[in-house]
Amino acid sequence: MSLLTLVGIGALTGLTTVLFGFGGGFVAVPVVVWADAALGPDAMRVATATSALVMVVNAGFATAVTPRRMLAALRGSGALLLLLAAGATAGALVARVAPPGPARWAFVGYVALTVVDLLLRPGFLRPRAQRQAAHPLPPLLGAPVGAVAAFLGVGGSVLTVPALRRAGHPMRVATALANPLTVAIALPAAAVALSGPALAVAQAGHQRLVGLVDPVAAAALLLGALPVIAVLRRRPPRIPDRVHSWAYVALLALVVVAMLPRG
Secondary structure: OOHHHHHHHHHHHHHHHHHHOOOOHHHHHHHHHHHOHHHHHHHHHHHHHHHHHHHHHHHHHHHHOOOHHHHHHHOOOHHHHHHHHHHHHHHHHHHHHOOHHHHHHHHHHHHHHHHHHHHHOOOOOOOOOOOOOOOOOOHHHHHHHHHHHHHHOOOOHHHHHHHHHHOOOOHHHHHHHHHHHHHHHHHHHHHHHHOOOOOHHHHHOOOOOEOOEOHHHHHHHHHHHHHHHHHHHHOOOOOOHHHHHHHHHHHHHHHHHHHOOOO
16 A cells, blocks of 8 residues: 555545544554555554554544633543543553454454444434433443453544433534543553564564554554644534434444455
8 A cells, every 4th residue: 555545545534533533543444454464464453553643643633623612521521531541551452462363353343333333222313302411421431442442443432422422412522522532542552552562573574663553654644634634623514413423324334344354
């Protein structure tokens, strides 16, 4: 996969960061798996690690340019953020030693089950006609969400966005609030990914890794993503809430298809 292609796909991660709160993880994981296919089964391990670094920068930048009045909805969520970070640390440590094959199928299964849940369970696509006042997410949600998200390299937005929506937020607010929650997960996951030795198979093939992170792929993805985030945060597109929620589900379904093994 050429660097120009990675930069172009990076622009797509910027789009998903702003519109869906993904931080780039759901796009970055399949892309890095393809880009580092020469690593064989270990490509999934490198993809989740590289995704964590991309998400730290994307979600952190998106959070920094989000209006303060919108982020005020997370006041009092300190315990949630700490538990997200603690769970993410544990999930990233497990990802370093877990067999890569099952991790890939866990990624596919996790996203596929989420799609089914969003389609069948009320509250996401079919919100109540009259919403109650939005309420904060329970702190106990933090540890399991952080662990699963860091293990799979997805940032947690696949759980936090639906949870925030069911907590009473419209899609544009839920996706914006997902970015600071993603930072809490991706930061410790990226620190774990960057530490320790690179994979022996990568060193043998003269591929440069920093820990488990592919720095060239990460840099190319960020080069494409950051300008898109800056522009869309300054001039956010106006998308009807129902269309926005259906687009979220459609993107998750597309990621499932992209991650299925070929042949």
